[in-house]
Amino acid sequence: MDDATGRPVKLDVSDVCIGYRDRRSGSFFAAVQDLGFQIHENEFIAIVGPSGCGKTTFLSAVAGLLPIAHGTLELNGAPITGPAEDRSLVFQQASLFPWRTVAANIAYGLEAQRRLDAAGRQRVADLIELVGLAGKEGKYPRELSGGMSQRVNLARALATDPDLLLLDEPFAALDAQTREVMQEELTRIWQADEAGAGKTALFITHDVPEAVFLADRVLVFSASPGRLVESVPIDLPRPRNRDVKRSPEFMDQTEYLLDLVMRQSGLRQEVES
Ligand SMILES: Nc1ncnc2c1ncn2[C@@H]1O[C@H](COP(=O)(O)OP(=O)(O)O)[C@@H](O)[C@H]1O
Ligand SMILES: [Mg+2]
Structure with a gap:
Protein backbone atom coordinates (compact mmCIF):
# COMPACT_ATOMS: atom_id res chain seq x y z
CA MET A 1 0.00 0.00 0.00
CA ASP A 2 1.52 3.31 -1.11
CA ASP A 3 0.61 6.92 -0.60
CA ALA A 4 0.47 9.51 -3.36
CA THR A 5 4.24 9.98 -3.16
CA GLY A 6 4.85 6.27 -3.72
CA ARG A 7 6.43 5.62 -0.33
CA PRO A 8 5.36 2.41 1.37
CA VAL A 9 3.01 2.67 4.33
CA LYS A 10 4.85 1.77 7.51
CA LEU A 11 2.08 2.13 10.08
CA ASP A 12 -1.58 1.89 9.20
CA VAL A 13 -4.01 3.20 11.81
CA SER A 14 -7.65 2.77 10.90
CA ASP A 15 -10.73 3.42 13.02
CA VAL A 16 -8.75 2.62 16.16
CA CYS A 17 -10.15 2.76 19.68
CA ILE A 18 -7.93 2.05 22.69
CA GLY A 19 -8.99 2.31 26.29
CA TYR A 20 -9.07 0.94 29.77
CA ARG A 21 -11.60 -1.17 31.58
CA ASP A 22 -12.42 -0.32 35.15
CA ARG A 23 -11.80 -3.46 37.18
CA ARG A 24 -14.59 -2.84 39.65
CA SER A 25 -17.43 -1.58 37.49
CA GLY A 26 -16.30 -3.32 34.30
CA SER A 27 -17.07 -0.16 32.34
CA PHE A 28 -14.86 0.77 29.39
CA PHE A 29 -13.19 4.15 29.06
CA ALA A 30 -11.94 5.15 25.58
CA ALA A 31 -8.63 7.01 25.70
CA VAL A 32 -8.41 7.37 21.89
CA GLN A 33 -11.26 6.87 19.47
CA ASP A 34 -11.96 6.84 15.70
CA LEU A 35 -8.25 7.30 15.17
CA GLY A 36 -7.13 6.99 11.56
CA PHE A 37 -3.97 7.92 9.65
CA GLN A 38 -1.00 6.41 7.90
CA ILE A 39 2.69 6.84 8.50
CA HIS A 40 5.08 6.27 5.64
CA GLU A 41 8.55 4.87 5.51
CA ASN A 42 11.27 7.32 6.63
CA GLU A 43 8.79 9.80 8.02
CA PHE A 44 9.54 11.56 11.28
CA ILE A 45 6.13 12.09 12.86
CA ALA A 46 5.44 14.21 15.93
CA ILE A 47 2.21 13.86 17.86
CA VAL A 48 0.98 16.80 19.93
CA GLY A 49 -2.20 17.27 21.90
CA PRO A 50 -3.51 18.25 25.31
CA SER A 51 -2.43 16.34 28.37
CA GLY A 52 -4.51 13.20 28.85
CA CYS A 53 -5.59 12.99 25.19
CA GLY A 54 -4.19 9.49 24.83
CA LYS A 55 -0.76 10.05 23.29
CA THR A 56 1.01 7.61 25.62
CA THR A 57 -1.87 5.16 25.30
CA PHE A 58 -1.54 5.23 21.51
CA LEU A 59 2.23 4.81 21.60
CA SER A 60 1.88 1.90 24.03
CA ALA A 61 -0.45 0.16 21.59
CA VAL A 62 2.01 0.68 18.74
CA ALA A 63 4.70 -0.76 21.02
CA GLY A 64 2.45 -3.78 21.50
CA LEU A 65 2.06 -3.19 25.23
CA LEU A 66 -1.68 -2.46 25.07
CA PRO A 67 -4.33 -4.16 22.91
CA ILE A 68 -6.63 -2.11 20.71
CA ALA A 69 -10.34 -2.42 21.46
CA HIS A 70 -11.44 -1.71 17.89
CA GLY A 71 -10.03 -1.03 14.43
CA THR A 72 -6.84 -1.88 12.58
CA LEU A 73 -3.30 -1.22 13.71
CA GLU A 74 -0.79 -2.64 11.25
CA LEU A 75 2.97 -2.39 10.98
CA ASN A 76 4.33 -3.29 7.53
CA GLY A 77 0.97 -4.78 6.65
CA ALA A 78 0.73 -7.10 9.65
CA PRO A 79 -1.38 -6.53 12.77
CA ILE A 80 0.53 -5.53 15.92
CA THR A 81 -0.05 -8.28 18.45
CA GLY A 82 2.68 -7.62 21.01
CA PRO A 83 6.11 -6.13 21.58
CA ALA A 84 8.82 -7.14 19.10
CA GLU A 85 12.37 -6.33 18.11
CA ASP A 86 11.25 -4.22 15.17
CA ARG A 87 10.25 -1.38 17.54
CA SER A 88 12.34 0.54 20.10
CA LEU A 89 10.93 2.72 22.85
CA VAL A 90 12.42 5.79 24.49
CA PHE A 91 10.65 7.25 27.52
CA GLN A 92 10.86 10.54 29.37
CA PRO A 162 14.48 -0.70 14.71
CA ASP A 163 11.97 -0.40 11.94
CA LEU A 164 10.05 2.07 14.03
CA LEU A 165 11.44 4.30 16.76
CA LEU A 166 8.88 5.29 19.41
CA LEU A 167 9.70 8.26 21.62
CA ASP A 168 7.42 9.45 24.43
CA GLU A 169 8.43 12.96 25.53
CA PRO A 170 12.08 11.91 25.71
CA PHE A 171 13.35 15.40 26.48
CA ALA A 172 10.55 16.59 28.77
CA ALA A 173 12.52 16.06 31.98
CA LEU A 174 15.57 17.97 30.76
CA ASP A 175 16.30 21.61 31.49
CA ALA A 176 15.55 24.04 28.66
CA GLN A 177 19.11 24.38 27.45
CA THR A 178 19.93 20.66 27.45
CA ARG A 179 16.64 20.05 25.75
CA GLU A 180 17.53 22.44 22.94
CA VAL A 181 20.89 20.72 22.49
CA MET A 182 19.23 17.28 22.44
CA GLN A 183 16.69 18.34 19.82
CA GLU A 184 19.51 19.45 17.58
CA GLU A 185 21.44 16.27 18.37
CA LEU A 186 18.48 14.09 17.50
CA THR A 187 18.07 15.68 14.06
CA ARG A 188 21.81 15.35 13.51
CA ILE A 189 21.79 11.69 14.60
CA TRP A 190 18.72 11.06 12.51
CA GLN A 191 20.37 12.51 9.44
CA ALA A 192 23.75 10.89 10.07
CA ASP A 193 22.83 7.37 11.18
CA GLU A 194 23.38 5.49 7.94
CA ALA A 195 22.82 2.06 9.40
CA GLY A 196 19.33 3.15 10.33
CA ALA A 197 18.64 4.95 7.06
CA GLY A 198 15.33 3.18 6.59
CA LYS A 199 13.88 4.22 9.90
CA THR A 200 10.65 5.86 10.81
CA ALA A 201 9.91 7.71 14.05
CA LEU A 202 6.91 8.55 16.18
CA PHE A 203 7.79 11.31 18.60
CA ILE A 204 5.35 12.44 21.27
CA THR A 205 5.72 15.85 22.81
CA HIS A 206 3.58 18.59 24.27
CA ASP A 207 6.16 21.13 23.13
CA VAL A 208 4.95 22.51 19.80
CA PRO A 209 8.21 24.22 18.70
CA GLU A 210 10.00 20.93 19.42
CA ALA A 211 7.51 19.08 17.20
CA VAL A 212 7.95 21.59 14.35
CA PHE A 213 11.73 21.52 14.62
CA LEU A 214 11.99 17.73 14.53
CA ALA A 215 9.15 16.47 12.37
CA ASP A 216 8.28 15.97 8.73
CA ARG A 217 4.63 16.00 9.79
CA VAL A 218 2.83 16.92 13.00
CA LEU A 219 -0.35 15.12 14.03
CA VAL A 220 -2.63 17.07 16.34
CA PHE A 221 -4.84 15.07 18.69
CA SER A 222 -8.06 16.39 20.21
CA ALA A 223 -8.78 16.39 23.93
CA SER A 224 -9.86 13.09 25.48
CA PRO A 225 -10.85 10.81 23.86
CA GLY A 226 -8.04 11.55 21.42
CA ARG A 227 -8.92 11.82 17.75
CA LEU A 228 -6.87 13.14 14.86
CA VAL A 229 -7.72 16.82 14.37
CA GLU A 230 -5.20 17.68 11.69
CA SER A 231 -2.06 16.42 10.01
CA VAL A 232 0.31 19.31 9.31
CA PRO A 233 3.27 18.79 6.96
CA ILE A 234 6.40 20.65 8.04
CA ASP A 235 8.18 21.73 4.92
CA LEU A 236 11.30 23.20 6.51
CA PRO A 237 14.43 22.16 4.61
CA ARG A 238 16.86 19.60 6.03
CA PRO A 239 19.46 19.38 7.44
CA ARG A 240 18.04 21.57 10.18
CA ASN A 241 19.88 23.32 12.95
CA ARG A 242 18.77 25.78 15.60
CA ASP A 243 18.93 28.69 13.14
CA VAL A 244 15.80 27.36 11.48
CA LYS A 245 13.88 28.37 14.61
CA ARG A 246 14.35 32.01 13.67
CA SER A 247 12.93 31.61 10.17
CA PRO A 248 9.50 33.06 9.37
CA GLU A 249 8.35 29.63 8.10
CA PHE A 250 9.19 28.03 11.44
CA MET A 251 7.43 30.76 13.37
CA ASP A 252 4.34 30.61 11.13
CA GLN A 253 3.98 26.85 11.48
CA THR A 254 4.61 26.97 15.21
CA GLU A 255 2.01 29.68 15.71
CA TYR A 256 -0.52 27.85 13.58
CA LEU A 257 -0.01 24.62 15.55
CA LEU A 258 0.03 26.32 18.95
CA ASP A 259 -3.31 27.85 18.14
CA LEU A 260 -4.69 24.50 17.05
CA VAL A 261 -3.43 22.73 20.20
CA MET A 262 -4.74 25.48 22.45
CA ARG A 263 -8.16 25.18 20.87
CA GLN A 264 -8.13 21.47 21.71
CA SER A 265 -7.35 22.07 25.35
CA GLY A 266 -9.97 24.82 25.57
CA LEU A 267 -7.25 27.30 26.49
CA ARG A 268 -7.92 29.53 23.51
CA GLN A 269 -11.46 30.31 24.65
CA GLU A 270 -10.14 31.26 28.07
CA VAL A 271 -7.54 33.54 26.54
CA GLU A 272 -10.10 35.15 24.24
CA SER A 273 -12.93 35.59 26.72
N1 LIG B 1 -3.33 2.39 33.06
C1 LIG B 1 -4.40 3.17 32.94
N2 LIG B 1 -5.60 2.82 33.46
C2 LIG B 1 -6.69 3.59 33.33
N3 LIG B 1 -6.69 4.78 32.70
C3 LIG B 1 -5.53 5.21 32.16
C4 LIG B 1 -4.33 4.43 32.25
N4 LIG B 1 -3.32 5.11 31.63
C5 LIG B 1 -3.88 6.25 31.18
N5 LIG B 1 -5.20 6.32 31.49
C6 LIG B 1 -6.13 7.41 31.12
O1 LIG B 1 -6.21 7.48 29.72
C7 LIG B 1 -6.24 8.84 29.29
C8 LIG B 1 -5.08 9.08 28.35
O2 LIG B 1 -3.87 9.02 29.08
P1 LIG B 1 -2.45 9.13 28.37
O3 LIG B 1 -2.42 8.19 27.22
O4 LIG B 1 -1.41 8.96 29.40
O5 LIG B 1 -2.49 10.64 27.83
P2 LIG B 1 -1.29 11.60 27.37
O6 LIG B 1 -0.06 10.78 27.19
O7 LIG B 1 -1.79 12.24 26.10
O8 LIG B 1 -1.14 12.64 28.44
C9 LIG B 1 -6.22 9.69 30.55
O9 LIG B 1 -7.53 10.03 30.88
C10 LIG B 1 -5.61 8.76 31.58
O10 LIG B 1 -6.10 9.08 32.87
MG1 LIG C 1 1.84 10.87 28.00
Whole structure:
Protein backbone atom coordinates (compact mmCIF):
# COMPACT_ATOMS: atom_id res chain seq x y z
CA MET A 1 0.00 0.00 0.00
CA ASP A 2 1.52 3.31 -1.11
CA ASP A 3 0.61 6.92 -0.60
CA ALA A 4 0.47 9.51 -3.36
CA THR A 5 4.24 9.98 -3.16
CA GLY A 6 4.85 6.27 -3.72
CA ARG A 7 6.43 5.62 -0.33
CA PRO A 8 5.36 2.41 1.37
CA VAL A 9 3.01 2.67 4.33
CA LYS A 10 4.85 1.77 7.51
CA LEU A 11 2.08 2.13 10.08
CA ASP A 12 -1.58 1.89 9.20
CA VAL A 13 -4.01 3.20 11.81
CA SER A 14 -7.65 2.77 10.90
CA ASP A 15 -10.73 3.42 13.02
CA VAL A 16 -8.75 2.62 16.16
CA CYS A 17 -10.15 2.76 19.68
CA ILE A 18 -7.93 2.05 22.69
CA GLY A 19 -8.99 2.31 26.29
CA TYR A 20 -9.07 0.94 29.77
CA ARG A 21 -11.60 -1.17 31.58
CA ASP A 22 -12.42 -0.32 35.15
CA ARG A 23 -11.80 -3.46 37.18
CA ARG A 24 -14.59 -2.84 39.65
CA SER A 25 -17.43 -1.58 37.49
CA GLY A 26 -16.30 -3.32 34.30
CA SER A 27 -17.07 -0.16 32.34
CA PHE A 28 -14.86 0.77 29.39
CA PHE A 29 -13.19 4.15 29.06
CA ALA A 30 -11.94 5.15 25.58
CA ALA A 31 -8.63 7.01 25.70
CA VAL A 32 -8.41 7.37 21.89
CA GLN A 33 -11.26 6.87 19.47
CA ASP A 34 -11.96 6.84 15.70
CA LEU A 35 -8.25 7.30 15.17
CA GLY A 36 -7.13 6.99 11.56
CA PHE A 37 -3.97 7.92 9.65
CA GLN A 38 -1.00 6.41 7.90
CA ILE A 39 2.69 6.84 8.50
CA HIS A 40 5.08 6.27 5.64
CA GLU A 41 8.55 4.87 5.51
CA ASN A 42 11.27 7.32 6.63
CA GLU A 43 8.79 9.80 8.02
CA PHE A 44 9.54 11.56 11.28
CA ILE A 45 6.13 12.09 12.86
CA ALA A 46 5.44 14.21 15.93
CA ILE A 47 2.21 13.86 17.86
CA VAL A 48 0.98 16.80 19.93
CA GLY A 49 -2.20 17.27 21.90
CA PRO A 50 -3.51 18.25 25.31
CA SER A 51 -2.43 16.34 28.37
CA GLY A 52 -4.51 13.20 28.85
CA CYS A 53 -5.59 12.99 25.19
CA GLY A 54 -4.19 9.49 24.83
CA LYS A 55 -0.76 10.05 23.29
CA THR A 56 1.01 7.61 25.62
CA THR A 57 -1.87 5.16 25.30
CA PHE A 58 -1.54 5.23 21.51
CA LEU A 59 2.23 4.81 21.60
CA SER A 60 1.88 1.90 24.03
CA ALA A 61 -0.45 0.16 21.59
CA VAL A 62 2.01 0.68 18.74
CA ALA A 63 4.70 -0.76 21.02
CA GLY A 64 2.45 -3.78 21.50
CA LEU A 65 2.06 -3.19 25.23
CA LEU A 66 -1.68 -2.46 25.07
CA PRO A 67 -4.33 -4.16 22.91
CA ILE A 68 -6.63 -2.11 20.71
CA ALA A 69 -10.34 -2.42 21.46
CA HIS A 70 -11.44 -1.71 17.89
CA GLY A 71 -10.03 -1.03 14.43
CA THR A 72 -6.84 -1.88 12.58
CA LEU A 73 -3.30 -1.22 13.71
CA GLU A 74 -0.79 -2.64 11.25
CA LEU A 75 2.97 -2.39 10.98
CA ASN A 76 4.33 -3.29 7.53
CA GLY A 77 0.97 -4.78 6.65
CA ALA A 78 0.73 -7.10 9.65
CA PRO A 79 -1.38 -6.53 12.77
CA ILE A 80 0.53 -5.53 15.92
CA THR A 81 -0.05 -8.28 18.45
CA GLY A 82 2.68 -7.62 21.01
CA PRO A 83 6.11 -6.13 21.58
CA ALA A 84 8.82 -7.14 19.10
CA GLU A 85 12.37 -6.33 18.11
CA ASP A 86 11.25 -4.22 15.17
CA ARG A 87 10.25 -1.38 17.54
CA SER A 88 12.34 0.54 20.10
CA LEU A 89 10.93 2.72 22.85
CA VAL A 90 12.42 5.79 24.49
CA PHE A 91 10.65 7.25 27.52
CA GLN A 92 10.86 10.54 29.37
CA GLN A 93 12.98 8.98 32.09
CA ALA A 94 16.07 7.18 30.86
CA SER A 95 15.61 3.62 32.04
CA LEU A 96 19.21 2.50 32.06
CA PHE A 97 20.55 -0.55 33.88
CA PRO A 98 22.48 0.94 36.82
CA TRP A 99 24.90 -2.01 36.96
CA ARG A 100 25.86 -1.73 33.29
CA THR A 101 28.31 0.74 31.83
CA VAL A 102 27.33 3.16 29.07
CA ALA A 103 28.66 0.78 26.41
CA ALA A 104 26.98 -2.26 28.01
CA ASN A 105 23.68 -0.39 28.24
CA ILE A 106 23.85 0.52 24.55
CA ALA A 107 24.78 -3.07 23.67
CA TYR A 108 21.89 -4.52 25.67
CA GLY A 109 19.39 -4.95 22.83
CA LEU A 110 21.96 -6.44 20.47
CA GLU A 111 23.05 -8.82 23.22
CA ALA A 112 19.47 -9.90 23.89
CA GLN A 113 19.05 -10.56 20.17
CA ARG A 114 22.35 -12.50 20.06
CA ARG A 115 23.72 -9.96 17.62
CA LEU A 116 26.69 -8.74 19.63
CA ASP A 117 29.25 -10.10 17.17
CA ALA A 118 32.06 -8.07 15.61
CA ALA A 119 29.57 -6.07 13.54
CA GLY A 120 27.39 -5.52 16.61
CA ARG A 121 30.32 -4.27 18.65
CA GLN A 122 31.27 -1.94 15.83
CA ARG A 123 27.70 -0.65 15.79
CA VAL A 124 27.93 0.11 19.52
CA ALA A 125 31.24 1.92 19.03
CA ASP A 126 29.82 3.93 16.12
CA LEU A 127 26.76 4.92 18.15
CA ILE A 128 28.84 6.03 21.12
CA GLU A 129 30.66 8.32 18.72
CA LEU A 130 27.44 9.44 17.01
CA VAL A 131 25.59 10.43 20.17
CA GLY A 132 28.63 12.26 21.53
CA LEU A 133 29.58 9.86 24.34
CA ALA A 134 33.15 9.11 23.29
CA GLY A 135 35.29 8.76 26.42
CA LYS A 136 32.21 7.99 28.54
CA GLU A 137 31.73 4.35 27.47
CA GLY A 138 33.05 2.98 30.77
CA LYS A 139 30.92 5.21 33.01
CA TYR A 140 27.90 4.04 35.00
CA PRO A 141 24.45 5.69 34.81
CA ARG A 142 24.84 7.28 38.27
CA GLU A 143 27.84 9.20 36.90
CA LEU A 144 25.85 10.74 34.03
CA SER A 145 23.84 13.96 33.73
CA GLY A 146 20.22 13.85 32.55
CA GLY A 147 21.19 14.84 29.02
CA MET A 148 23.92 12.21 28.86
CA SER A 149 21.55 9.53 30.14
CA GLN A 150 19.10 10.37 27.39
CA ARG A 151 21.92 10.10 24.84
CA VAL A 152 22.61 6.58 26.11
CA ASN A 153 18.90 5.80 26.02
CA LEU A 154 18.68 7.01 22.43
CA ALA A 155 21.78 5.09 21.37
CA ARG A 156 20.41 1.93 22.98
CA ALA A 157 17.13 2.33 21.08
CA LEU A 158 18.97 2.90 17.79
CA ALA A 159 21.45 0.06 18.24
CA THR A 160 19.13 -2.67 16.99
CA ASP A 161 18.17 -0.60 13.90
CA PRO A 162 14.48 -0.70 14.71
CA ASP A 163 11.97 -0.40 11.94
CA LEU A 164 10.05 2.07 14.03
CA LEU A 165 11.44 4.30 16.76
CA LEU A 166 8.88 5.29 19.41
CA LEU A 167 9.70 8.26 21.62
CA ASP A 168 7.42 9.45 24.43
CA GLU A 169 8.43 12.96 25.53
CA PRO A 170 12.08 11.91 25.71
CA PHE A 171 13.35 15.40 26.48
CA ALA A 172 10.55 16.59 28.77
CA ALA A 173 12.52 16.06 31.98
CA LEU A 174 15.57 17.97 30.76
CA ASP A 175 16.30 21.61 31.49
CA ALA A 176 15.55 24.04 28.66
CA GLN A 177 19.11 24.38 27.45
CA THR A 178 19.93 20.66 27.45
CA ARG A 179 16.64 20.05 25.75
CA GLU A 180 17.53 22.44 22.94
CA VAL A 181 20.89 20.72 22.49
CA MET A 182 19.23 17.28 22.44
CA GLN A 183 16.69 18.34 19.82
CA GLU A 184 19.51 19.45 17.58
CA GLU A 185 21.44 16.27 18.37
CA LEU A 186 18.48 14.09 17.50
CA THR A 187 18.07 15.68 14.06
CA ARG A 188 21.81 15.35 13.51
CA ILE A 189 21.79 11.69 14.60
CA TRP A 190 18.72 11.06 12.51
CA GLN A 191 20.37 12.51 9.44
CA ALA A 192 23.75 10.89 10.07
CA ASP A 193 22.83 7.37 11.18
CA GLU A 194 23.38 5.49 7.94
CA ALA A 195 22.82 2.06 9.40
CA GLY A 196 19.33 3.15 10.33
CA ALA A 197 18.64 4.95 7.06
CA GLY A 198 15.33 3.18 6.59
CA LYS A 199 13.88 4.22 9.90
CA THR A 200 10.65 5.86 10.81
CA ALA A 201 9.91 7.71 14.05
CA LEU A 202 6.91 8.55 16.18
CA PHE A 203 7.79 11.31 18.60
CA ILE A 204 5.35 12.44 21.27
CA THR A 205 5.72 15.85 22.81
CA HIS A 206 3.58 18.59 24.27
CA ASP A 207 6.16 21.13 23.13
CA VAL A 208 4.95 22.51 19.80
CA PRO A 209 8.21 24.22 18.70
CA GLU A 210 10.00 20.93 19.42
CA ALA A 211 7.51 19.08 17.20
CA VAL A 212 7.95 21.59 14.35
CA PHE A 213 11.73 21.52 14.62
CA LEU A 214 11.99 17.73 14.53
CA ALA A 215 9.15 16.47 12.37
CA ASP A 216 8.28 15.97 8.73
CA ARG A 217 4.63 16.00 9.79
CA VAL A 218 2.83 16.92 13.00
CA LEU A 219 -0.35 15.12 14.03
CA VAL A 220 -2.63 17.07 16.34
CA PHE A 221 -4.84 15.07 18.69
CA SER A 222 -8.06 16.39 20.21
CA ALA A 223 -8.78 16.39 23.93
CA SER A 224 -9.86 13.09 25.48
CA PRO A 225 -10.85 10.81 23.86
CA GLY A 226 -8.04 11.55 21.42
CA ARG A 227 -8.92 11.82 17.75
CA LEU A 228 -6.87 13.14 14.86
CA VAL A 229 -7.72 16.82 14.37
CA GLU A 230 -5.20 17.68 11.69
CA SER A 231 -2.06 16.42 10.01
CA VAL A 232 0.31 19.31 9.31
CA PRO A 233 3.27 18.79 6.96
CA ILE A 234 6.40 20.65 8.04
CA ASP A 235 8.18 21.73 4.92
CA LEU A 236 11.30 23.20 6.51
CA PRO A 237 14.43 22.16 4.61
CA ARG A 238 16.86 19.60 6.03
CA PRO A 239 19.46 19.38 7.44
CA ARG A 240 18.04 21.57 10.18
CA ASN A 241 19.88 23.32 12.95
CA ARG A 242 18.77 25.78 15.60
CA ASP A 243 18.93 28.69 13.14
CA VAL A 244 15.80 27.36 11.48
CA LYS A 245 13.88 28.37 14.61
CA ARG A 246 14.35 32.01 13.67
CA SER A 247 12.93 31.61 10.17
CA PRO A 248 9.50 33.06 9.37
CA GLU A 249 8.35 29.63 8.10
CA PHE A 250 9.19 28.03 11.44
CA MET A 251 7.43 30.76 13.37
CA ASP A 252 4.34 30.61 11.13
CA GLN A 253 3.98 26.85 11.48
CA THR A 254 4.61 26.97 15.21
CA GLU A 255 2.01 29.68 15.71
CA TYR A 256 -0.52 27.85 13.58
CA LEU A 257 -0.01 24.62 15.55
CA LEU A 258 0.03 26.32 18.95
CA ASP A 259 -3.31 27.85 18.14
CA LEU A 260 -4.69 24.50 17.05
CA VAL A 261 -3.43 22.73 20.20
CA MET A 262 -4.74 25.48 22.45
CA ARG A 263 -8.16 25.18 20.87
CA GLN A 264 -8.13 21.47 21.71
CA SER A 265 -7.35 22.07 25.35
CA GLY A 266 -9.97 24.82 25.57
CA LEU A 267 -7.25 27.30 26.49
CA ARG A 268 -7.92 29.53 23.51
CA GLN A 269 -11.46 30.31 24.65
CA GLU A 270 -10.14 31.26 28.07
CA VAL A 271 -7.54 33.54 26.54
CA GLU A 272 -10.10 35.15 24.24
CA SER A 273 -12.93 35.59 26.72
N1 LIG B 1 -3.33 2.39 33.06
C1 LIG B 1 -4.40 3.17 32.94
N2 LIG B 1 -5.60 2.82 33.46
C2 LIG B 1 -6.69 3.59 33.33
N3 LIG B 1 -6.69 4.78 32.70
C3 LIG B 1 -5.53 5.21 32.16
C4 LIG B 1 -4.33 4.43 32.25
N4 LIG B 1 -3.32 5.11 31.63
C5 LIG B 1 -3.88 6.25 31.18
N5 LIG B 1 -5.20 6.32 31.49
C6 LIG B 1 -6.13 7.41 31.12
O1 LIG B 1 -6.21 7.48 29.72
C7 LIG B 1 -6.24 8.84 29.29
C8 LIG B 1 -5.08 9.08 28.35
O2 LIG B 1 -3.87 9.02 29.08
P1 LIG B 1 -2.45 9.13 28.37
O3 LIG B 1 -2.42 8.19 27.22
O4 LIG B 1 -1.41 8.96 29.40
O5 LIG B 1 -2.49 10.64 27.83
P2 LIG B 1 -1.29 11.60 27.37
O6 LIG B 1 -0.06 10.78 27.19
O7 LIG B 1 -1.79 12.24 26.10
O8 LIG B 1 -1.14 12.64 28.44
C9 LIG B 1 -6.22 9.69 30.55
O9 LIG B 1 -7.53 10.03 30.88
C10 LIG B 1 -5.61 8.76 31.58
O10 LIG B 1 -6.10 9.08 32.87
MG1 LIG C 1 1.84 10.87 28.00
